[in-house]
Amino acid sequence: MKKQEENIKFYETNYDIIGQWFLRPTDKMVLGDMANRVCRFCGKAKPYVTFKKFAHAIPELLGNKSIENAYECDTCNEEFGKGIENDLGNWSKPMRTLIRIRGKTGVPTLKKGGDKPGWRIEYDQTKLNITSYENDPIFEMDEEKKLVTFKLRRDPYTPVAVLKAFMKIGLTLLPDKEVGNFSGLMAWVREKDHSKLYLSQCPVIYTFRPGPMPNDLIVACVLRRRQNITGFPYAFIVLGYGNEVFQVPLPSDNHDGQISGQSIMMLPFPVPGHPDSAFYGEPMCDILNWMDNQVKKGDIATIQMGYESSVPVELPHASQDGQSMA
Numbered sequence: 077m078k079k080q081e082e083n084i085k086f087y088e089t090n091y092d093i094i095g096q097w098f099l100r101p102t103d104k105m106v107l108g109d110m111a112n113r114v115c116r117f118c119g120k121a122k123p124y125v126t127f128k129k130f131a132h133a134i135p136e137l138l139g140n141k142s143i144e145n146a147y148e149c150d151t152c153n154e155e156f157g158k159g160i161e162n163d164l165g166n167w168s169k170p171m172r173t174l175i176r177i178r179g180k181t182g183v184p185t186l187k188k189g190g191d192k193p194g195w196r197i198e199y200d201q202t203k204l205n206i207t208s209y210e211n212d213p214i215f216e217m218d219e220e221k222k223l224v225t226f227k228l229r230r231d232p233y234t235p236v237a238v239l240k241a242f243m244k245i246g247l248t249l250l251p252d253k254e255v256g257n258f259s260g261l262m263a264w265v266r267e268k269d270h271s272k273l274y275l276s277q278c279p280v281i282y283t284f285r286p287g288p289m290p291n292d293l294i295v296a297c298v299l300r301r302r303q304n305i306t307g308f309p310y311a312f313i314v315l316g317y318g319n320e321v322f323q324v325p326l327p328s329d330n331h332d333g334q335i336s337g338q339s340i341m342m343l344p345f346p347v348p349g350h351p352d353s354a355f356y357g358e359p360m361c362d363i364l365n366w367m368d369n370q371v372k373k374g375d376i377a378t379i380q381m382g383y384e385s386s387v388p389v390e391l392p393h394a395s396q397d398g399q400s401m402a
C-alpha cells in the first residue's frame with residue numbers, strides 16, 4: 077500500500093473528523109452564539125468580562141482573517157495575545173516570512189538590526205527582498221542542486237508556550253460538548269507560569285510539504301478517537317498553513333488515562349492538497365518536542381528551498397554595500 081493510502085486507512089479506522097475548515101481570507105464565519113456570550117477559557121460572562129474585541133479562533137499572525145469565536149472574552153484574548161501567541165509568532169516568523177503569510181500588519185520582516193554588517197528580508201508587493209552582507213551570509217546556495225539554505229535567527233521564545241498556543245487553537249475549535257473533557261488542559265494552557273508541569277511528554281507530528289503551496293490557505297481539522305477504539309490519543313488539532321502541517325495532541329483528562337506512559341505508533345494525518353510529490357518530493361515528517369520551559373535565545377531556523385520549483389524567491393549574490401539586490 078502507498079504511504080498516503082496507509083495513512084488514510086489509519087485515520088478512517090481510528091478517528092472521526094469532528095471539525096474541518098479550509099479557510100481563505102475572504103471566507104467569514106463565527107463560531108458560537110454571539111447573542112449568548114460566555115468565555116470558554118475563564119468561564120465568565122457579562123458584566124464580569126467584556127466581549128468587544130474580535131477573537132480570532134486561529135491567530136491572525138498565521139494568516140487567519142476568517143474565523144472569529146464568540147466565546148473568548150477580551151481579558152483572555154489579551155492574555156493569550158501577549159503571552160503564548162507571542163511565542164508562537166516568534167517561533168514561526170522565519171518560515172512565515174519566506175512563504176509570505178500575511179498577518180495583521182502584512183508579511184513579517186526579518187532583520188538583524190544595527191548598522192553593523194547584517195541582513196534583512198522583507199516582502200515587497202510581489203517578491204521577497206533579501207539584503208545581505210558578505211561576511212554575514214544568511215543563505216547558502218547549491219547551484220547544481222538548485223537549493224538554497226536559509227539560516228535565520230528566531231526571536232526569543234519558550235517552546236512549551238508554542239505548544240500551548242497550538243493547543244489553544246485546538247481548544248477553541250472544539251465543539252461545545254467536548255470542552256468538558258479538557259478542563260485540565262484548559263487550565264494548563266491558561267497557566268502563565270510555564271514551569272508548571274501537566275504533561276511529561278507531548279510529541280507534535282510535523283510535516284513539511286515541498287513544492288508551491290498557496291500562502292493564504294489555512295486548513296484545520298479536529299480529530300477525535302472513534303468510540304470503540306483504544307490505545308491511541310483521544311484528540312488532535314491538525315493545522316496546516318503554507319508548506320507546514322502541525323498535528324498536536326489535545327490530551328483529555330477523561331479519555332487518555334489508559335495510554336499514559338505508553339509508547340504509541342502514530343501515522344501523520346493525510347491533509348489533502350499536497351503538491352505533486354513525484355515532482356517536488358515526498359512530504360517530510362518529523363517529531364517536534366516542545367516540552368522545554370526555558371526561554372530559547374539565538375535559536376536558528378534552517379530552511380531549505382528549491383529556487384526554481386518552490387516559492388518565487390529571487391536570490392541576489394551577496395553584496396558588500398548592503399543594497400537590496402532582489
Ligand SMILES: [Zn+2]
Pocket residue numbers: 115116117118119120125148149150151152153
Ligand atoms: Zn475569559
